[in-house]
Amino acid sequence: MHPDLVARYAAPVPRYTSYPTAPHFHAGIGPDDYAVWLGEHDGPLSLYLHMPFCDRLCWYCGCHTKQVKRYDPLAAYLDALLLEIGLVAAALKERREVIAIHFGGGSPTMIAPKDLQRLREALDEHFDIIGNCEISVEIDPGFVDEEKLTAWRDFGVTRASIGVQDFDEAVQKAINRPQSFEQTAFVVGTLRELGIGGVNLDIVYGLPNQTMESVERTIELSLAMKPDRFAIFGYAHVPWMKKHQTLIDEQALPGVQDRFAMAGLVSERLAQAGYLAVGIDHFAKPGDSLAAALEAGEVHRNFQGYTTDAAPGLVGLGASSIGKVGRGYVQNIVATGEYMRSVKESRLPVLRGKELTDIDRVVGAAIEDLMCAYAFSVSDLERRFGPAASVLRPEAAQVHQQDGDGMTAFDGDLFSVTPEGQAFVRTIASRFDRYLGQGAARHSVAV
Known part of the structure; x- marks a missing residue:
């Protein structure tokens, strides 16, 4: 693969073990x-x-x-x-x-x-x-x-x-x-x-x-x-x-x-x-x-x-652990001393979290499908999540239209990553990430 292409798609992005x-x-x-x-x-x-x-x-x-x-x-x-x-x-x-x-x-x-x-x-x-x-x-x-x-x-x-x-x-x-x-x-x-x-x-x-x-x-x-x-x-x-x-x-x-x-x-x-x-x-x-x-x-x-x-x-x-239950994500207190004090005082040791919106759930499912199977179906997501998933159809079309490197395919329903693009699926998934670029988060390279 051409070095310029590798360099361009290796820009720092999340690993997407969760979304957001x-x-x-x-x-x-x-x-x-x-x-x-x-x-x-x-x-x-x-x-x-x-x-x-x-x-x-x-x-x-x-x-x-x-x-x-x-x-x-x-x-x-x-x-x-x-x-x-x-x-x-x-x-x-x-x-x-x-x-x-x-x-x-x-x-x-x-x-x-x-x-x-x-x-x-x-x-x-x-x-x-x-x-x-x-x-x-x-x-x-x-x-x-x-x-x-x-x-x-x-x-x-x-x-x-x-x-x-x-x-x-x-x-x-x-x-x-x-x-x-x-x-x-x-x-x-x-x-x-x-x-x-x-x-x-x-x-x-x-x-x-x-x-x-x-x-x-x-x-x-x-x-x-x-x-x-x-x-x-x-x-x-x-x-x-x-x-x-x-x-x-x-x-x-x-x-x-x-x-x-x-x-x-x-x-x-x-x-x-x-x-x-x-x-x-x-x-x-x-x-x-x-x-x-x-x-x-x-x-x-x-x-x-x-x-x-x-x-x-x-x-x-345990300290720093992240979980996902019901409405969203929670992360425990990172510092072990503070974590221990919290549970000894009979308080769940939660430091922060994120309540998921309907769009978060839809985008999260689409990104997980990309990361696991290199594809997602808009109609399948609509069956799972209802009308909220329809926003992905024009977004998938736009991502594909802007792809001049042959990394993606889209037939109006199935958005997929081509074999050439699979090594860069984190980068492709990031194009659906509504939070990327917000705040001061920094990430490691994508290869």
Whole structure:
């Protein structure tokens, strides 16, 4: 692809794990609003539990987390998390089924086995966790052993996402994340021995000192472990948001053209290995549940990326967590101390949120369809959302008419992204974003 075209479509835009995106949440939504929304919710839920602590601070990380040397802060935080679970359950009015649980961080595997058991007991006390509930956890292979992995098996984990990033030592040194292939392979092997069948590997391109050769070697080593899924992320360099990223040498970062080439190399290599591409950054082995959802047209996208989770409500638990229930989005207090004070005072720890308008719901659904299937149907959206969806027809026509690069197609009903445009679907989706450009939000590049 021509370099000028890549450069033009790589302009910074959101990742669209929500719409409206988090920078447009505001403090006008608070605990009382969230309590009402929870009380109105009907149907099953999925849960996201955030652990904002790490054994080490990786310089590339964009998550809300901090390094700790002692367990005491985690123990106190977990006590608060149990209180929040009770507050949410009380606001729901009725017991709800839970069909998916995801632990993110930070490093959730820092939780001691005895505290993990307490956490499971609290969830069982307040919710009905269905028998085939997918329970997933993010793992840093450098800080787990068989005892901890066994505790997660006993908790009920069915899927683990293992951070790899890059196996090249020069890259690892540049991002402060030493991690050998042997460490990673040990964790993958132990998970399978324990009966945890779903193994995902996370790879990052666009890191400092990364080359096409290092990326290809990382993919080859990763394929040797035969994961069920890959998540391939472009490094988001946002030092204005994450100050520790200033420790990364910007001169060592690959440029836009190199990033595009790395992403293409990974996609080509995984396709050759038989993996199916799911959206912009996930790949699933045939037979995996995400591959089945792709074939059925039932892939979804939320703050955890591409998922089979179809629950009508997502409850975020823990500091900085984001959820979507009923009328809109809410985000918890980010600072752990303030979060803990709020729940100890029996207040839902909401920092900000966004109540959705009818147009927000329509545009959000269209963008999710683009991100998951590279297309949306106006008539389908009209069936789902009523007359409000009709605004998309002239907008889709305009976006297509202004496309002089062959990136889109529109037949009056179906708006689609051509194969040439699929690498830039975030940029194309942004053309329907009514909030983009409002406020001071800054984003990472789109490749």
